[in-house]
Amino acid sequence: MNFIWFQVRPFGRLLKALHGFAYNFKRFYSYAGWRSNMKDIEQRNYNAAKIYHSLEKSMSFKNRRKGAGWSDAYALLELLKVAASLGELGYHDKAACKLLWNFIGLEENSQTDQATYIKSELSKLDFSSLDEHGTRVYTAVDFQRGVLESPEAFFLSRYSLREFKDELVSEEIIKRAVSLAMKSPSVCNRQAWHVYHTTERLVKDAALRYQAGNRGFGDRIPNLMIITTDLKAFMPGQEHYQHWIDGGLFSMSLIYALHSLGVASCCLNWSQSPANDKLLRALVDIKDNHTVVMMLAIGWPEERNNVCISARRPLDEVYTRLKVRSGGYK
Template identity: 35%
Template sequence: MRRLANRVLIVPNYVYDARRFMSSSSAARSADDRERLAAHITMDYHRIEKGMALPAPRAGFGQDVIERLLVHIPQYEAAYGADATTEVARNALTEYQAFNRANGVVNTKLDAFLSGRPATNGEGGTVELTREQLFPFSDDQALSFVRSRRSVRQFTGETIPNEVIEEAVRLAQRAPSVCNRQAARVYVANQRDRMDQALKFQNGNRGFGDRLGAVFVITADMRAFTTLGERNQAWVDGGIFAMSLAMSLHSLKLGACMLNWSVPARHDKRARAALGIDDNQAIITMLGAGYPVEDVRIAESPRRQLDSVLHWL
């Protein structure tokens, strides 16, 4: 009976996801709000950055990208004002312009655009690093850190302070995302009543949820996505960010445990209504974190044999 009921419910659950993707992303609508337009600008300035980061960039590359940026940046600034999105874009364009000039390529439209308001020489474009700067740690340090991450379920109950949570999220933002659009968002509770409210929607925290020091709800803003091919990208980018957050918490000597969010549509609706999470956010997972007790017992969780995971093409 359960399998039959699931067959009946699969389609409406997929429709629930599809409806929210269509109404949130710009795959089937115009980029008519701040987040959707910012996604298009970010996607295009990052194309410029990626081109500049190639071993041998071609002078004058990406003219179609430049044309879009020269439309979208003024459109965005007229509606919402200049902010980090457009400043980073302007800085990337300034580096691109200098590279092209050095190689005998002049774009008069771009020159006129940038002369109207020069870039701030802040973030954006490319940066050169030595190999030592790229890997500023010993082999032993790196291997020990990665191998030591474990899922923890025994905590002291001590609250994780706001500033520690902020540092963990700041570190997690190093996670890669499609075209640097950084769709991941984090809703956090570190007060007992708020944590309990969130945890009642998740049934995998029994026996330890009451000892957590913070609860994180990781989401992805579907307004960051622009094509039908990105219909599942929220779960990819959100999942990568969630793992980055777990590693960031580990680096701060906090224990963490992923709290699965594989729920039917009706449950998802109730949770986002109770927690104040917008419909344009895809809830990826919850994550519980806290200060571990002195002697921690963990699930051993042996890993699969390598040959069952690794397949050579």
């Protein structure tokens, strides 16, 4: 009987995976940015970020190709016209306007007919960003500021804690950690992350109800985050998985940002069934277009803590020198 069970069980897992794939496809169809609806402020802003980051990259090369970037400049101008006509502006709309001014102001661009035309069109817009956009000089000295004296002391001192002091982490520290984590890379710098945070017992209980890994300590978590990514930021079909990658990068940055501030955390997996994802959304107010990547339990560590050793695999099991396959490079 056990033999039959072990033969049948993998097919049940496969069916669950297919159900999950179908659910994820439905969400991508319903909420992702593949329709390129530029009247939607969020979709337009993600598109603007994608285009102006391409211009930033063009501006950052020491030896720029003559004439580089103009097609992106015109595409960005069209988005800015849409933003102006609708009168509803997002951060990336304003950033794109500032960046475009910087682009046409480059020495090699400023006297061209294209720059004259774009300048005349930009002059009709009454918005721009107060932040700096474009490029800056980044020296070896700047880089060295981030080098840790003992990286091992920082990385190897972090453990997942499941028991915390009976004390809330302040909103100020939470926001500081999120701000630090926002330096995370993302596809075309679209920054599609969104963090939901609560300290309210009722809300925490509702959010954790369908999370399978908080048994035994969930009722004593001081602060809880739900980390999500916005499907509207992802446009091409091959980006159907990108929200998980960008969300994972941001989540790890956030965990280490909290660690750098002395705040303990425990990752709470949200690899859940479509049914549980729907039940969570029925209980707590998460936007339909936001994909739940994971939850994070947060709190101050006690003076003495018991932690899982969680030994790491040998390095040679996870590291391989990459080579070209024999006969594979023609």
